[in-house]
Amino acid sequence: MNGPRSVLALLFCINLVNYVDRQVLFALLPLIKADMGVSDAKLGALASAFMLVYMCAAPAVAWRADRGSRVPWIAGGIGLWSLATGLGGLARGYTQLFLARALVGVGESGYGAVSPSFVAEHFPKEKRGGALALFSMAIPVGSALGYVMGGWIGGHFGWRAAFFAAGVPGLVLALLATRLKDPRPPLPSGAPGPGLRDYLGLYRTKSYLASTLAMTAMTFALGGLAVWMPSFLNRTWGLSVSEAGTVFGGLTVGAGLIGSLLGGWLGDRLLKVTGKAYFLVSGIGFLLALPAGVAAVRSTSYPASLGFLFLAEMLAFLNMGPLNGVIVWVTAPAVRNMAFAANIFVIHAFGDAASPALIGLASDRWGLAPALSATMLFLGLAGAFCLWGAGHVERDSAEVDRVHG
Template identity: 50%
Template sequence: MQENSTAVLPKTSPYSRYALALLLGVNLLNYIDRQVLYAVFPLIQQDFALSDTALGLLGSAFMITYMVSAPFFGWLGDRWSRTRLAATGLAIWSVATAAAGLAPTYRLLFAARTTVGIGEASFGTVSPGLLADFFDRERRGRILSLFYLAIPVGSALGYLLGGVVGQHWGWHAAFLIVGLPGLLLVLPVWLMREPLRNPGPVPEQNAATGRGSYRSLLRNRSFIANTLAMAAMTFALGGLAQWIPTFLYREHGLGVAAGNTLFGGLTVVTGICGTLAGGWLGDRLQRRTPKGYLLVSGWGFLLGAPAAAYAILTPSLYHCVGAMFLAEFFLFLNTGPLNTVIINVTPPAIRAMAFAVNIFFIHALGDAISPTILGRLSDLWGLRAALLSTPLAILGAALFAILCCRTIEKDMERAGQ
């Protein structure tokens, strides 16, 4: 298929900034709709009389569909209009989120959250590469850090809106309120001009079939190590994001609205500061060494792990909040750098596929399983003990980031960077 409205656009043009703002807005809704479920966990559990394991499956259902759908959309994103794929995904997940607000049973809620994963996979595989083509590679760390500000801000808004709306009007209303606004942005994304893709070096003659592209990614040691680092991080962050509001509710006696407001506020402040700092530090260090982005991420993991462990173990709410602030700040340092590494070590012609493979594995090994695993561990040993698995995963992420430093320079050269 031929791309629609493909254009050669000057880097950092007013239209490039418009594209950044629009895609950032969509990504913001992406994470609001994704995280609102966790804000109303206690309410859903009471309504349907669920175990922690069944509750965790709601989070895993989204992630499993998200990761399974990603390779298909990655293949399609390298061959068709990325803007139309992004717009279609936005429409699907917005309708599915609103439908969750109308679900009268656990099974229908499960089905709605499963469908949300399909829509978000379409957007998630094509949007980073699409955005990268609007800007020069020297600014990618900062640009992607701005784009991924949606993670802390959207997550925080999901917790805040879900907690407040859920406590006053019920969890059904929370899904309806956050799901419907996305439909307003479907048309602007559909009509957005797409920058001309630099075809870059094609790894093999049969790359058009996809087989050569996948094989080249599996031989790319930096891509593999970086993906494993992101998978370990995603395991930890997925478990913490899903269970910390419930942890504050059970272990520290905070109400649904108060717990989600506290956690949401922490997330938005630390997320903005950590994500912007990570992008700025990564770009500065990258000018000195090809390992710059990885050094920022690795040190963030090493500093964040003990802070997360203390936040879980301390019986004091004040100490818990302080340690959680430090843990989130250091973990958010990696958001822009690790995603920029994917772009830097893969040729532009297979970038959507690279993000699709990355999405599949970081969720297959990460937050597709961590919510249910933590739920099962919580049923066996209690929630506090279950959450202690997350600092160990963070240390694993640091190890893979360090391993990636050994191969990053050669793989960047092969990718034509």
């Protein structure tokens, strides 16, 4: 259970369920809208509720996890968010559903703040990009399953049944997670953990800052797409709720698998040539994804729209392993959990905590297609941050190796 491959396999499955439970809501938005009669802005706020709680709880979890074992946070986190997902199906009004989705954020913060470093520390430095790419591959696959499962179950049995079904697998995985062992030794009794100065120092590391800013811009764009693309397919091309979830889910899983694996492979391969590899692979992918994404929502041809959407997602997903690898690469082990938690806070505070509601507001005023087109500009911004970070990553990594071995 605690060999590197076994740990990666289990945390991949947990990450898969993580994104199923997170994304299943979005396939159900048309059904919830029809049932509850709420505006697009309120539907977007359901996603924002989760993200606001998730990003705020993550630093507190990381602070505790830096001082002890990370296993309870992984196991407890998945158990809590799975129960909260099921509670969403019991909601009798918008406020109850809003609170249930916020509780999902509490559970997922326990897992999200510690799992990337937990996985990475089971592998040598030169293999971490590939390992994190495989781990991150669960994001598009889980997201796609959330859309497909949510759309199919919601279309046949109602949106409440979809929440019930999504919550069950995580309870089993929570029990398996209790058998994990933390590869990092605990702090000696009485030894002080990292302090505020150590944590604030993360943002003086330019490549860490660049990675976080790039992921923030990406999260703003992809988070908005995740929420609104099924509705776009439903409204623009006349797909049913089930069809829209299946189509977008299928595109996302295919693009995510190819993009994540290709990005991890290219990053590790080019790392033998240049220490800038992780940033270059990610940045070029983002810059190419921008025009493809705009074409996807502005095309007058349904097949062309789907083709451009697939291309945009595939290029954007190139970063999944490499940018997480940069964070592990340029941060000291003692503050690595907080590095990921601080990253979570920033990327969601300025990314998909805001974008679903903002896109909903823009959609109410100007239409969904123009709102999504404007959102794609953030992919270009992500690419620019990556190119800036490429100029600093080798020096930052060498400094961590010099100080911490």
